[in-house]
Amino acid sequence: MNKSTLAVAVAVGLLAQQAGAAGFIEDSKATLKLRNFYINNDNRDSAARTASNTQSKSEEWGQGFQLDYTSGFTQGTVGFGIDAIGLLGVRLDSGGGTNGRSGNSYGGTVFPSKSNGDAVNEFSSLGLTAKAKISQTELRYGTLMPKLPVISYNDGRLLPQTFEGGQITSNEFKDLTLIGGQIEHVKGRNSSNNEQMSIGGATTVRTANSNKFIYAGGDYKVTKDLLLQYYYGNLDKFYKQNFLGLVHNWSIGPGVLKTDLRYFNSRDDGKNGYDSNYYSNGAYAHSVSNNGKGKVSNNLYSGLFLYTVEGHTFGGGYQVSNGSSDFPWLNQGDGSSAYITTDMQISKFARAGERTWQARYSYDFAKLGVPGLTAGAVYLRGDNIDTYGAKGKTSNGASEWERDITVAYVVQEGPLKNLGLMWKNAMWRNDIANQRDQDENRLIVSYSIPLL
Numbered sequence: 001m002n003k004s005t006l007a008v009a010v011a012v013g014l015l016a017q018q019a020g021a022a023g024f025i026e027d028s029k030a031t032l033k034l035r036n037f038y039i040n041n042d043n044r045d046s047a048a049r050t051a052s053n054t055q056s057k058s059e060e061w062g063q064g065f066q067l068d069y070t071s072g073f074t075q076g077t078v079g080f081g082i083d084a085i086g087l088l089g090v091r092l093d094s095g096g097g098t099n100g101r102s103g104n105s106y107g108g109t110v111f112p113s114k115s116n117g118d119a120v121n122e123f124s125s126l127g128l129t130a131k132a133k134i135s136q137t138e139l140r141y142g143t144l145m146p147k148l149p150v151i152s153y154n155d156g157r158l159l160p161q162t163f164e165g166g167q168i169t170s171n172e173f174k175d176l177t178l179i180g181g182q183i184e185h186v187k188g189r190n191s192s193n194n195e196q197m198s199i200g201g202a203t204t205v206r207t208a209n210s211n212k213f214i215y216a217g218g219d220y221k222v223t224k225d226l227l228l229q230y231y232y233g234n235l236d237k238f239y240k241q242n243f244l245g246l247v248h249n250w251s252i253g254p255g256v257l258k259t260d261l262r263y264f265n266s267r268d269d270g271k272n273g274y275d276s277n278y279y280s281n282g283a284y285a286h287s288v289s290n291n292g293k294g295k296v297s298n299n300l301y302s303g304l305f306l307y308t309v310e311g312h313t314f315g316g317g318y319q320v321s322n323g324s325s326d327f328p329w330l331n332q333g334d335g336s337s338a339y340i341t342t343d344m345q346i347s348k349f350a351r352a353g354e355r356t357w358q359a360r361y362s363y364d365f366a367k368l369g370v371p372g373l374t375a376g377a378v379y380l381r382g383d384n385i386d387t388y389g390a391k392g393k394t395s396n397g398a399s400e401w402e403r404d405i406t407v408a409y410v411v412q413e414g415p416l417k418n419l420g421l422m423w424k425n426a427m428w429r430n431d432i433a434n435q436r437d438q439d440e441n442r443l444i445v446s447y448s449i450p451l452l
Contacts, residue, residue, distance in 0.1 A: 023072040023073050023074060023075055023079065024071055024072050024073065024074045024080075024081060025071075025072065026072060027071070027072025027073070028069070028070065028071045028072055028452055029068075029069070029070045029450075029452050030067070030068065030069045030070075030450075030451040030452040031067075031068045031448055031449065031450055031451060032065065032066070032067050032068075032448070032449040032451055033064075033065070033066040033067075033068065033446070033447075033448050033449075034063070034064070034065060034066075034446065034447045034448070034449070035063075035064040035066070035158060035159075035444065035445070035446045036062075036063050036064075036444070036445040036446075037061070037062055037063075037064060037110065037157065037158040037442070037443075037444055038060070038061040038441075038442065038443040038444075039058075039059070039060055039061075039109055039110060039157075039440065039441070039442050040057075040058075040059045040440065040441045040442075041057065041058045041059070041109065041438060041439070041440045042056070042057055042438065042439045042440070043056050043057065043058075043436040043437065043438055044436070044437045044438065044439060058108070058109050059093075059094070060091075060093065060094040060108060060109050060110040060111060060119065061091075061092045061093040061094070061110075062089050062090055062091050062092050062093075062094075062110055062111065062158045063089070063090045063092060063158075064087070064088070064089050064090075064158040064159050065086075065087070065088040065089075065090075066085065066086070066087055066088075066159065066160070067084075067085070067086040067087075068083075068084075068085055069083060069084040069085075069452075070083050071083065073131075073133050077134060078132055078133070078134045079132065079133045079134070080130075080131070080132050080133075081130075081131045081132075081133070082128065082129065082130055082131065083128070083129040083131060083140075083142075083143075084126065084127065084128050084129070085126070085127045085129075085143060085145075085162070086124070086125075086126050086127075087124060087125050087126075087127075087159045087160075087162075088122065088123075088124040088159075089110070089111065089122060089123050089124070089158045089159050090121070090122045091111055091119055091120065091121050091122060094108060094110070094111055094118075094119035108190060109157070109190070110157050110158050110190055111123060111158075111190055112190055112191055112192065123190075123191070123192045124192060125162075125187060125192045127142065127143025127162055127164075127187075128142050128143060129141065129142035129143050129144065130142055135172060136170065136171040136172050137168065137169070137170040137171070137172060138168070138169050138170075139166070139167075139168045140166065140167050140168075140169075141165070141166040141167075142164065143162050143163070143164060144162070144163045144164065144165055144166075144167055144181070144183070145160065145161075145162055145163065146163065146167065146181070146183075146215075148179065148215065148217070148231060148339070149217070149229060149231045149243040149245060149262070149264075149339040150215050150217070150231045150232065150233030150241055150243055150339070151163070151183065151213065151215055151233060151330060152337045152338070152339050153337065154189055154335050154336050154337040155189070156189070156335065156337070156345075157189040157190060157335060158189070158190075159189055159190075160189060161186065161187065161188055161189045161335065161336065161337075162186070162187045163183045163185070163186050163187075164183065164184055164185040164186070164187070164194055165181055165182050165183035165184045165185070165213075166181055166182055167179065167180070167181030168180055168181065175220060175221040175222075176218060176219070176220050176221075177218055177219045177220075178216075178217075178218045179215075179216065179217060179218065179231075180214075180215065180216035180217075181214070181215055181216075182212065182213065182214045182215075183197070183212075183213040183214075183215075184211050184212065184213075185197075185211065186330065186332060188332060188334035188335060189334070189335045190334055190335065191334065195209070195332060196209035196210055196211045197209060197210050197211070197213055197235060197330050197332065198210065198238070198330075198331065198332050198333075199235065199238050199239065199280055199296075199328050199329070199330070199331050200280065200281050200326060200328070200331045200333070201279055201280040201281035201282070201293050201325075201326070202238075202277065202278055202279070202280075203276070203277040203278075203279075207277065208237075208271075208275075208277040208278045209332075210235055210236045210237045210238060211236075212235075212236035213233065213234065213235045213236070213330065214233070214234050214236075215231065215232065215233040215234070216231070216232050217229065217230050217231030217232055217243070218230060218231075225248060225249045225250065226246075226247075226248050226249075227245075227246070227247040227248075228245070228246055229243065229244065229245035229246070229247075230242075230243065230244055230245075231243040231245075234269060235269070235328075235330065236269065236270060237269065237270040237271045237272060237278055238268075238269055238270070238271075238272045238278060238280075238296065238328065239266050239267065239268060239269050239272060239280075239296040239328045240266070240267050240268075240269045241264060241265065241266045241267075241328070242264070242265045242266075243262070243263065243264050243265075243339075244262075244263045245260075245261065245262050245263070246259070246260075246261040247259070247260050247261075252307070253309070254309050254310065255307055255308050255309025255310070256307070256308050256309075257305065257306070257307045258305070258306040258307075258308070259303070259304075259305055260303070260304040260305075260306075260317075260341065261302070261303050262300075262301075262302045262303075262339075262340065262341065263299075263300070263301050263302075264298070264299070264300040264327065264340075265298075265299055266296050266297070266298045266299075266300075266323075266325075266327065266328050267296060267297060268295035268296045268297065269296075272295050272296055273295045274295075276290045276293065279293035279294050279295060280293060280294065280295065280296045280325040280326060280328055281293060281325070281326045281351075281352075282294055282297075282298075282323075282324050282325035282326050282351075282352040283324060283351075283352040283353055283385075283386040283387060283388060284324055284388055285386075285388060285393070287388065288388060288389075288390060288391070288392055289390075291388075291389055291390050292387060292388025292389050292390075292394070294324055294325060295324075295325065296325045296328050297323045297324045297325050298321060298322065298323035298324075298325045298326065298327050298328065298352065299321075299322040299323055300319065300320070300321050300322070300327050300340065300350065301319065301320045301322075302317065302318070302319035302320075302340060302341045302342070303317055303318055303319075303341075304316075304317035304341040304358075305317060306360070310367055311363055311364040311365070311366065311367030311368075312361070312362075312363055313360070313361065313362045313363070313364075313376075314360070314361055315358075315359070315360035315361070316357070316358065316359050316360070317341050317342075317357070317358045317360075318355075318356070318357050318358075319340070319341060319342050319349065319350075319354075319355070319356045319357075319358075320354075320355055320356075321349075321350050321351060321352060321353065321354045321355075321356075322353070323352060323353075324352055325352055326350060326351050326352050327340065327348075327350035327351075338350065341358070342356050342358065342380055342382075344378065344380060344402050344404055344426070345402070345404045345424060345426035345440060345442075346402055346426050346428040346438055346440055347380075347400060347402050347428055347430075349380055349382040349400065349402075351382070351385050351387075351432075352385075352386070353384050353385060353386060354382045354383070354384060354385050355382060355383055355384045356380055356381065356382035357380070357381060358378060358379065358380040358381075359378070359379050360376065360377070360378045360379075361376060361377055362374065362375065362376030362377070363375055363376070371412050372409050372410040372411060372412045373408070373409045374406075374407075374408050374409075375405075375406065375407045375408075376405070376406050377403070377404065377405050377406075378402075378403070378404045379401070379402070379403050379404075380401060380402050381399065381400070381401040382399060382400050382401070383397065383398070383399035383400075384397060384399075385397070385398040385399065385400070385432060386398070387432060387433055389433070389434075394433035394434070395431070395432050395433045398430065398431050398432045398433070399430065399431060400428065400429065400430035400431075400432060400435075401428070401429055401430070402426060402427065402428045402429075403426070403427045404424070404425070404426045405423075405424070405425045405426075406422065406423070406424050406425075407422070407423045408420065408421065408422040408423075409421045409422075418447065418448055419445070419446075419447050420444070420445065420446040420447065421444075421445055422442075422443070422444040422445075422446075423441070423442070423443055423444075424440075424441070424442040424444070425440070425441050425442075426438070426439070426440045426441075427439050427440075428440075
């Protein structure tokens with residue numbers, strides 16, 4: 001039992017003595033979330049497809065169970081509480097060597113892998129979080145699921161990714177939210193184990209890693225339509241990152257125009273500046289001996305504009321990834337999220353030097369008398385990509401494009417109320433060295449059952 005789990009377990013014992021306190025039980029909530037998840041990934045028309053460690057197809061199907069418990073707070077100047085999340089994934093199909101495992105990856109597309117490469121029959125984990133609240137400030141320690149510009153958990157598979165550490169959130173000042181924390185471990189979406197953290201490009205994430213990610217920042221609501229953000233993140237031994245954001249909603253005619261502007265400045269930290277095991281992927285023309293890798297150096301600018309009117313949402317955006325390195329984020333190679341407008345179903349469009357434009361459209365069919373039904377499509381194209389390897393430049397001005405389609409329906413009434421159905425289809429094409437073209441389908445059935 002690691003120190004974080006032990007500390008939370010002690011807190012649970014202490015809180016058990018106060019379980020009868022007003023608020024702790026009365027304000028408790030428990031929900032069982034069910035998710036049936038199927039994914040099919042077809043790797044097409046690429047030289048990399050014939051590599052010995054590359055599958056032409058990956059396919060998995062499973063049933064996920066997520067039990068969320070949130071207590072209230074005990075009475076007194078300082079209120080105490082406890083939250084818990086129980087996760088269980090059951091394999092329904094992942095046979096025939098199609099679980100997506102390759103090389104030194106942590107597991108398959110959805111499930112962890114056994115030593116022989118086969119998917120496990122099931123995997124599970126339990127996360128506990130102790131919490132304390134005084135006035136409008138809350139401290140949490142244990143299992144966390146932050147969703148912030150510099151750290152964001154991933155929920156794109158059967159079970160969500162979780163982090164382990166401490167976080168403090170303060171709303172003492174009107175319209176201002178301040179957040180700070182430190183993360184020590186991460187549990188991947190296809191794992192039961194807590195691991196240390198790394199970035200894309202590190203020689204091996206189980207050797208070149210870190211157990212310290214600190215972050216702090218705030219959201220300031222200037223008006224009801226204007227939000228300003230600043231956040232700082234530092235993955236010890238890898239990178240330091242500053243983020244500035246602006247979100248504005250403007251009523252124009254019959255609709256609303258949403259403007260979302262983001263800027264990230266990322267630089268090397270510690271061993272990433274001199275130890276090749278900790279280097280990032282990027283476009284390093286003078287680093288052939290290190291397989292085209294080097295220290296973090298990236299500025300990423302993006303703007304996304306969405307106009308919503310009568311159920312229609314039209315959008316467009318542009319992003320520039322300047323610098324020698326790819327855009328860095330917490331990435332252990334087992335599935336992760338980055339807070340960028342180009343984080344799509346397959347690709348993230350954030351390579352060194354990449355310029356990306358995008359177009360979006362979605363529609364809410366409630367306007368046609370079918371509430372709960374939505375559909376949308378996104379198209380992105382990025383270019384100006386240079387990559388390097390042990391023999392020099394491997395891609396010169398390469399490009400990539402992706403088209404994503406999503407159709408979703410949530411039952412609005414009757415015995416199946418809140419049952420969700422979703423189909424996500426993506427197509428990715430590129431001429432980047434050693435990358436595969438991909439077609440991917442995901443089918444998701446979800447249902448939540450309130451228990452308390």
